Amino acid sequence: MLKFDFTYFFTRITSQMLTELLSHFTLDSAVTATVAFGNGLINSTWLVTTQNKKYILQRINENVFTEPTSIDDNINAINQFLSVYFPAYLFTAPVLSNNNKSLIKLGNNGSFRMFEFVAGSKTYTVLENPQLAYEAAKQFGRFTKLLSGFNIEQLKITLPDFHNLALRYQQYIRALETCTQERLATAKDTIDALQQHYNIVETFNAIIKNPSFKKRVTHHDTKISNVLFNENCEGICVIDLDTVMPGFFISDVGDMMRTYLSPAGEEETDYQKINVREDYFDAIVQGYLSEMQQELSMEEKQYFVYAGKFMIYMQALRFITDYLNKDIYYGANYELHNLHRAINQLTLLNILTHKEDGLNKRVAGFITLYNKDFILP
Secondary structure, eight states, rough: OOOHHHHTTTTOHHHHHHHHHHHTOSSOOOOOEEEEOOOOOOOEEEEEEEEEEEEEEEEEETTTTHHHHHHHHHHHHHHHHHHHHOOTTTOBBOOOTSSSSSSSEEEOOEEEEEEETTTBBBOOOOOHHHHHHHHHHHHHHHHHHHHTTTTGOOOOOSSSTTOOHHHHHHHHHHHHHHSOOHHHHHHHHHHHHTTTTTTTHHHHHTTOOOOOSSEEESSSOOOOGGEEEEEEEEEEEEOTTTEEEEEEHHHHHHHHHHHHHHHHHHHOOOGGOOOOOOOHHHHHHHHHHHTTTTSSOOOOGHHHHHHHHHHHHHHHHHHHHHHTTOOSSSOOOSHHHHHHHHHHHHHHHHHHHHHHHHHHHHEEEHTTTTOOOOOOO
16 A cells, blocks of 8 residues: 555546647547546556547656656566567556657656556456455466566665665554654554564564565555456556566465455454455465465465565554654544554454464365475474
8 A cells, every 4th residue: 555645646637637648649549538547646647538549648747757757667568578588468658759769758747657448357346255365366377477586686776775674664563653642542453453463573584684584576455456357357467567576475365365354344344244265265266376376385385375465564663653643644544543454454364374374285286286395383
């Protein structure tokens, strides 16, 4: 979950600006309509319709992504690699402008790019069944697998320390030291409960030093809306590549588990609605392994459940940190909003931890389909 700056998001883009932007491109035919599109909270997006095609025009939020050229460089480098080695893979590369640029800077109004709308595709904002979870996990796994030969040193860091749990924990500790006594007292039970899971941080610190854990091309934002599906609900490809950076597999798998497992989202305050759906867990593991089972080391395969704990705990820390810091990052609709978000994630973490042994056995069962030598730690 990224920081959202409402002031930037609602900066007016006039019809004259849009006309000027579109003049940078030679489209297939005359533009017939340009309308706001989607429900994303970071970048501003428009659907551009011509007589024959549709396009996606997007402004990058430079308050979040301070170096939009880094995003553009990453996407172009990946596109070049896939075009050479996996030309059949559908990659949503930017449309080039009249002067062969994939990123347009429009004065002080930001940086823009355009993509062709994938005909016949659709996205979901809510998971409707485990099959969608399977297809999404398969697509994120395929993306990483196809790029296994890509030199990750080419990738630029678009969000420094985005999934650095050690840093997030340090920020949380600093917030404990500087927050008001009132907020500290209100959050005491949650703080005590979060401290009981500190072993998740210790495991992360061990993982980043462990040569069995490989840094790969990682998406870092694997929510269901970042996958395109066809009319048969089959995954086509992944989209929204702004957070693609070198990373560990626990980031992508963990983010899927954090956002797919529970029928209740992170805003839910009726904590009894939060649960870990084992059929969705199975779908994530099977979908990801269907592409990545030859790429992951045997030791990495032991950490599927940990991946979920890692991402859920990190998000709980980020929410409680923001609450202690008086809601300066995520903002809040009411005084206890970020505390309730932290409790929501802590509840999910506790359920996942309670089911951990059984879920590890399920993972082992899936892995034995591919490797009979797999042994649980």
